[in-house]
Amino acid sequence: MKFSSLLMLLLLIPLAFATNAGFDDRSLSVTITVNSNGTAHVREEIQLLVSGTAVDTYKSTVLSTQPTVQSWYELTKSENLRYHVLGADVNTQIVPKPLQQMVYTGNYLANIIVEYDTSAPIFNMSDAGPRKTNYELVPAALSFNNAAIGQVIPENTVLTINTPANLKIKPIKVLPDPTYQSVATGSTSTSGKFVWNATGGAIALTPTIGFSFQVEEPLDEEVGDYFSSLQQGLTSLVFSNYGLLALLITLILGGMVVYLRQIKAL
Numbered sequence: 001m002k003f004s005s006l007l008m009l010l011l012l013i014p015l016a017f018a019t020n021a022g023f024d025d026r027s028l029s030v031t032i033t034v035n036s037n038g039t040a041h042v043r044e045e046i047q048l049l050v051s052g053t054a055v056d057t058y059k060s061t062v063l064s065t066q067p068t069v070q071s072w073y074e075l076t077k078s079e080n081l082r083y084h085v086l087g088a089d090v091n092t093q094i095v096p097k098p099l100q101q102m103v104y105t106g107n108y109l110a111n112i113i114v115e116y117d118t119s120a121p122i123f124n125m126s127d128a129g130p131r132k133t134n135y136e137l138v139p140a141a142l143s144f145n146n147a148a149i150g151q152v153i154p155e156n157t158v159l160t161i162n163t164p165a166n167l168k169i170k171p172i173k174v175l176p177d178p179t180y181q182s183v184a185t186g187s188t189s190t191s192g193k194f195v196w197n198a199t200g201g202a203i204a205l206t207p208t209i210g211f212s213f214q215v216e217e218p219l220d221e222e223v224g225d226y227f228s229s230l231q232q233g234l235t236s237l238v239f240s241n242y243g244l245l246a247l248l249i250t251l252i253l254g255g256m257v258v259y260l261r262q263i264k265a266l
Contacts, residue, residue, distance in 0.1 A: 022054025023076035026109070027199075028157040030084050036164045036215075038121030038135065039087065043113065046080045050099060050108040058099060058110055067094045069114060079145075080157075086141050087118030128214055134172065135163075136212040142205065150206030153198045161211065163192030168216040175210040176203060188216075 029045040050058055061067070061075055072094065073081040083089050093115045099108040122141035128134045145154045153159055163169045169192040171185040179197040183189035192213060196203050 022051045022057065023078060023110075024049040025078050025080055026156065028080040028084075028154070029160070030157070031160040031162065032085060032122075033162040034123060034135065034164055036167070038123040038125050039118045040085065040122050041115070041117050042083075042085045042089075043115045044080075044084060046078060046112045046114065048076060048078060048110040048112070050110045052106050052108070055099060055108060058096075058108075062096045067096070068092075069094065072096075072112060081112070081114075082143075083114075083116070084143050085118060085122065086143050087120040087122045089116040090119045092116040131217040131219070133215050133217075134212060135215065137161075137210075139206070139209050142209075144205065145202075147202070147204075149204050151209075152205060153196055153203040155198055155200075155202050157198045159196040159198075161194045163213055164215060166190060168218075170214045170216070172212040172214055173210045175208045176205065 026047040026049050028047070031043045033041045033043075035041065057075065061072070064071070069081055069083065069092065072078070093113075095113040095115075097111040097113065099110055101108050118141075122138050123135040124138060126134045126136075142151065144157070144159075145152050168188050168190055169183065170188045171181070171183060171192070171194075174181060174185055174194060176196070178194045180193070180195040182191050182193040194211070
């Protein structure tokens with residue numbers, strides 16, 4: 001009797017520690033697209049390995065009316081199901097993709113897409129001259145894994161940062177060294193893409209993290225802004241009390257000039 005009780009206890013111990021029964025983290029992709037005001041749009045793709053016993057649970061959760069990051073975390077206990085970019089996240093959308101069956105194993109792959117915007121800037125902005133603005137990433141805005149050396153991009157994770165579209169950019173500081181960057185540090189380009197691929201092992205973000213770049217607005221945009229501002233100023237002046245008075249005086253003087261010319265013609 002004692003032996004059977006002990007055996008039952010030993011069988012229950014693994015279940016007690018199986019906090020994510022049926023779900024295992026496989027990979028994570030975080031893409032940050034910087035907006036011109038220093039905020040960002042973030043797209044995270046979490047890939048999970050799903051065992052056959054958890055398939056029905058996954059499918060039924062997909063049909064839930066209001067999925068949240070928290071509800072998916074509670075189901076899967078995935079360490080990747082959380083916000084990896086901080087800044088008062090808004091407009092969160094969660095799109096769980098249909099399961100993909102793996103050949104021969106009987107397991108499945110699940111991809112869950114989490115997209116959101118930061119309502120607060122994650123980049124500090126400073127004026128760098130005519131039409132030029134410097135952007136510097138706030139290190140505390142990133143929330144990956146903590147290790148003895150500090151924050152790290154965990155293994156099997158890819159971090160991508162895209163600079164504002166259709167603007168000339170010049171990287172100033174890019175640390176740690178990215179796996180790929182579309183434009184060399186100190187050079188200029190209209191496309192800025194920087195990738196840190198930790199597929200082969202974790203990448204330390206501290207104490208070396210530093211990401212900054214300079215944006216230069218096109219000259220025609222500055223000219224357009226100038227004339228738009230001038231037009232708004234003239235419109236405000238015309239419809240103000242002083243503007244109406246000036247218009248009235250101008251009409252009176254114009255009328256007097258026409259009258260005097262007619263008298264001289266007689």
